[in-house]
Amino acid sequence: MISDLFSVTVLIGILASGIRLATPYLYAAIGETFGQRSGVLNLGVEGQMLLGAFAAFYVALTTGNLWLGVLTAMFVGAVMGLAMAYVTVNLHAEQGISGIGFFLFGLGMSDLLFQKLLGTVETVKGFPKIYIAGLSDIPGIGEIFFSQNVLVYGAYLLVPIAWFILNKTTLGLKIRSVGENPDAADSLGVSVARIRYFTIILGGTLSGIAGASLSIALLNVFQQNMTSGLGFIAVALVYFGAWRPAGVLGGALLFSMVNSLQLWIQVKGVEIPSDIAVMMPYVLTILVLVATVSRVRAPSALTKPFEREN
Amino acid sequence: MKKFAWFVTLMLAFVLVLSACGPAPTEAPAVTEAPAEPTEAPATEAPTEAPAATEAPAAEPFRVAVVMPSAINDLAFSQSMYDALVRVQEEMGAENFEFVYSENMFVVDDAAAAIRDYASQGFNLVIGHGSQYGSSLQEIAPDFPETSFAWGTTVDTFGLPNVFAYEAASQQGGYVNGVLAATLSESNVVGVVGPIETGDAKLYVDGFKAGVTATNPDIQVNVNYIGSFSDVALASEAATTHISAGADVLTGTAQMVVGAIGKAEESNVLWFGTQSNQTSLAPSIVVASQVYHWEGILNEMISLIQSGTLGGQSFAADLANGGEVIEFNPDYALPEEAMTLAETTIAGIKDGSITITLP
Numbered sequence: 001m002i003s004d005l006f007s008v009t010v011l012i013g014i015l016a017s018g019i020r021l022a023t024p025y026l027y028a029a030i031g032e033t034f035g036q037r038s039g040v041l042n043l044g045v046e047g048q049m050l051l052g053a054f055a056a057f058y059v060a061l062t063t064g065n066l067w068l069g070v071l072t073a074m075f076v077g078a079v080m081g082l083a084m085a086y087v088t089v090n091l092h093a094e095q096g097i098s099g100i101g102f103f104l105f106g107l108g109m110s111d112l113l114f115q116k117l118l119g120t121v122e123t124v125k126g127f128p129k130i131y132i133a134g135l136s137d138i139p140g141i142g143e144i145f146f147s148q149n150v151l152v153y154g155a156y157l158l159v160p161i162a163w164f165i166l167n168k169t170t171l172g173l174k175i176r177s178v179g180e181n182p183d184a185a186d187s188l189g190v191s192v193a194r195i196r197y198f199t200i201i202l203g204g205t206l207s208g209i210a211g212a213s214l215s216i217a218l219l220n221v222f223q224q225n226m227t228s229g230l231g232f233i234a235v236a237l238v239y240f241g242a243w244r245p246a247g248v249l250g251g252a253l254l255f256s257m258v259n260s261l262q263l264w265i266q267v268k269g270v271e272i273p274s275d276i277a278v279m280m281p282y283v284l285t286i287l288v289l290v291a292t293v294s295r296v297r298a299p300s301a302l303t304k305p306f307e308r309e310n
Numbered sequence: 311m312k313k314f315a316w317f318v319t320l321m322l323a324f325v326l327v328l329s330a331c332g333p334a335p336t337e338a339p340a341v342t343e344a345p346a347e348p349t350e351a352p353a354t355e356a357p358t359e360a361p362a363a364t365e366a367p368a369a370e371p372f373r374v375a376v377v378m379p380s381a382i383n384d385l386a387f388s389q390s391m392y393d394a395l396v397r398v399q400e401e402m403g404a405e406n407f408e409f410v411y412s413e414n415m416f417v418v419d420d421a422a423a424a425i426r427d428y429a430s431q432g433f434n435l436v437i438g439h440g441s442q443y444g445s446s447l448q449e450i451a452p453d454f455p456e457t458s459f460a461w462g463t464t465v466d467t468f469g470l471p472n473v474f475a476y477e478a479a480s481q482q483g484g485y486v487n488g489v490l491a492a493t494l495s496e497s498n499v500v501g502v503v504g505p506i507e508t509g510d511a512k513l514y515v516d517g518f519k520a521g522v523t524a525t526n527p528d529i530q531v532n533v534n535y536i537g538s539f540s541d542v543a544l545a546s547e548a549a550t551t552h553i554s555a556g557a558d559v560l561t562g563t564a565q566m567v568v569g570a571i572g573k574a575e576e577s578n579v580l581w582f583g584t585q586s587n588q589t590s591l592a593p594s595i596v597v598a599s600q601v602y603h604w605e606g607i608l609n610e611m612i613s614l615i616q617s618g619t620l621g622g623q624s625f626a627a628d629l630a631n632g633g634e635v636i637e638f639n640p641d642y643a644l645p646e647e648a649m650t651l652a653e654t655t656i657a658g659i660k661d662g663s664i665t666i667t668l669p
């Protein structure tokens with residue numbers, strides 16, 4: 001029944017859900033891009049997302065104010081980022097290990113808070129779909145692009161903004177130089193520590209929003225470990241996207257579209273085992289990675305703590 | 311290097327703080343909880359936080375330890391066991407029955423360590439509540455011949471004299487849900503959100519399909535296994551996919567379906583639950599849930615252990631022995647004919663006049 005797959009409904013379905021699924025990846029991976037471009041690998045994204053997701057959910061549930069929920073998630077993510085920055089920049093800790101530490105902290109802490117404050121899975125009324133007069137009514141296109149919630153739009157808006165900051169501003173130049181050659185940047189008077197603090201906190205803030213986009217915009221529930229590896233895939237997407245916002249966007253969309261394609265393949269009763277279908281996004285991502293990644297180079301100072309030579 | 315040591319200390323401090331403020335056992339009096347933080351060996355902490363165990367009166371209480379893959383309030387598989395233990399405790403009295411648990415043991419190695427710890431602490435019964443714990447039990451059980459072990463869902467006791475096995479005939483409740491789904495569907499398309507095609511999830515889904523087809527062979531059942539027990543986001547998209555494909559009744563199994571229920575509610579599509587009662591998540595669209603009541607099986611195991619039989623038997627929870635119960639949502643106005651049909655189906659499965667053929 002493979003022919004059933006090639007219909008307008010399926011195509012619209014794949015594109016619309018691919019765009020939704022990519023949203024948390026985009027926030028988290030763009031944030032991670034800033035960190036990595038400045039030379040810091042943050043593996044704690046998943047933990048920041050979980051705490052952000054819980055914070056947003058809890059605040060939205062108790063106050064009914066969704067934007068306050070997003071703000072709290074941003075704050076919680078930023079605090080996690082601040083701690084990560086202190087540990088990696090001031091204490092020169094090994095970045096991979098400390099990132100895992102922050103992931104485990106976020107996992108355990110969000111679970112603990114959930115048990116203490118909620119105790120059971122509840123639902124909240126999240127951000128509604130935005131109806132744009134005219135645009136939302138266009139058949140197909142409207143359903144795909146113009147019937148999403150505000151955090152979905154925010155994620156896509158973030159891509160050109162991140163590109164602009166990284167490539168067209170002095171700040172972006174400083175971030176890139178700190179990631180490529182911190183000694184040179186330092187000798188020119190750029191504070192390596194300050195730039196890295198900025199990017200890691202920004203990354204944490206965006207990871208917080210990524211969590212909020214799950215708990216109060218896309219799913220409207222909180223459950224323990226609800227990100228289930230999303231944060232780690234986001235880190236992988238930064239490599240996949242060759243440390244460029246546009247590349248990250250491409251990777252996030254590819255991964256999400258293939259994921260929604262495999263959902264449709266099963267629904268349409270195409271005769272392949274579900275295990276194979278579920279593997280598709282990962283296999284395809286690896287294939288594309290193998291084909292493209294040899295051409296790009298990671299920021300030279302990535303994962304290297306900076307110590308000024310006297 | 312000194313800096314790194316400093317950092318390790320910092321992280322250890324975090325973990326310590328975490329375990330120090332572990333949830334207090336407010337839900338049930340004698341329940342003590344091992345912290346869920348996966349960086350530490352949870353089981354070793356349990357006894358120090360379990361004063362009840364040391365202050366036991368002259369008559370020794372029956373002590374059970376259970377290791378679960380997800381949280382005790384997951385509204386699904388783990389919660390069904392937790393709720394059953396609480397009910398057994400209410401029945402037997404807190405002075406006669408104590409239990410401790412380790413939840414979120416999704417890492418099988420951690421779970422194995424916890425199981426071994428519990429066994430060496432002299433619990434009467436150690437339960438590995440998940441089919442992934444089987445090989446660990448097989449390895450550990452022979453080392454503790456005085457301790458009884460149980461695991462599920464399975465029928466395999468490995469031929470060991472101190473291992474019980476339990477399973478749920480979840481195809482039975484799946485069948486009842488399927489019959490109702492077929493009756494209530496107007497679009498003649500129903501959707502299923504499954505985790506991984508195995509164990510009681512597969513039984514439930516196959517039973518559901520059989521129930522739908524037996525009631526109305528023209529209805530199309532679309533099944534989606536998302537390949538994960540925890541990916542709430544993908545479960546939610548799977549539900550959206552079903553709805554786009556025309557489904558007006560959905561069901562699903564395992565703890566990640568909370569994402570799918572939210573989408574069903576948003577689109578006003580009916581939902582059938584399983585494992586635990588999922589009505590509270592979406593009271594307007596949940597029709598009924600198949601709920602596991604493990605307490606019958608637990609009681610049988612306890613009386614066997616007390617009379618000296620430590621294992622070697624397997625149990626199945628089903629509709630007939632009360633191990634499975636179809637719980638209807640009182641707020642959903644189920645048409646009278648549908649209710650009657652559900653009741654006759656349940657009765658038919660109980661007395662064996664309805665047999666469920668699985669593929």
